[in-house]
Amino acid sequence: MLGGAKVLVAFVGGFAGITGFSSLSSLEWDPSNVWRTKNKNRFYLTTCRQGRRGDDGESSKWNNSVLEVYLTFKKGVSSVEQGAELQLVGDGHYQRFTGSVPFNSITYKNSEDLHQHNGGSETWFVFTVSGETGNNWLGETGGGPESERYGSVVMCNKKLFTFDSFLKTDGRRDTQKSADLLTTKFSLDCDANKQYKGVKGCSIKIESSNQKGLKWADGFDPIVI
Known part of the structure; x- marks a missing residue:
């Protein structure tokens, strides 16, 4: 042959x-939770979009954007080993509109760092999960559509993330909860007993310095081999 x-x-x-x-x-037959690092240098997670809402009139400012979200190894890291740091990045585009009229030209981005700050000390992106529906979305922090690129509600097509709890200290339930991506870290945990088709693998650990409790949703358990 x-x-x-x-x-x-x-x-x-x-x-x-x-x-x-x-x-x-x-x-190509591997399930979506398996990342073969020797064949793919990035791990696809989800696609997030924001567009014109039904109540946006001709004087309304809005963002048309798409971000395909991936995890990749941080610069200088290339091997599957305990503690290897990963980075959340996005490929896509954005454009601002007033009504049906484009405000600027469409801008394309590859490997946009979703952990970066907004020019100061604050996070640029937050990741939000609905406590009622489990829906996931990305959002920029800042001053509204006039200063945003992608938008404040860039809705994702998969429910891959959730939080440990949506309960407030008074016992009531939060309708939604957010984590700053500036302080959120992804890394490999190879101590877990992970295997795929007889090959030992690693899980992906999520940590946040502000103790928000962001985690993988039930039913999605990434394996890196």
């Missing part, structure tokens, strides 16, 4: 046909 390809014998209409396929194609 050429190039180490496997052979698939398919029976179509009573005749046997031989179809070749690369062994690498099996990588």
Whole structure:
């Protein structure tokens, strides 16, 4: 067989046909929680979008934006090992509008650092989870649509994150909870007994200096191999 390809014998209409396929194609069959670092240098998480709302009139200012969110190794880190630091980044674009009229040209970004500050000492992005629906979204801190790039409610298409608790100290439940991404860290935890198809792997640990309790949602358990 050429190039180490496997052979698939398919029976179509009573005749046997031989179809070749690369062994690498099996990588595409991995579930979404598995990151093979030797084949992919980034781990896709979710896609977040903000657009025009139904109540935005012709004088309303709004942001049209898309961010595909990934985890990647921090600069200078390249191996799967205990404590290896990861970075949350986004690929996408943004554009500001007034009504249906573009205010500026569309801007494209690759590997936008979602942990950066807003020019001062505060976080640029916060990550929010609804305590009622579990919906996830990114949001910029700042002075509204006139100064934002992506927007304050960049809604994500997956519910990958949640919090330890939404209960307030008075016993009532928070309708939503947010974590500053400036103080949120992602790293590998290889001490956990993680395996995928017989290969030992690592989990991804989430830490925040402000003790917000951001964590992976039930049903999503990342494995890095």
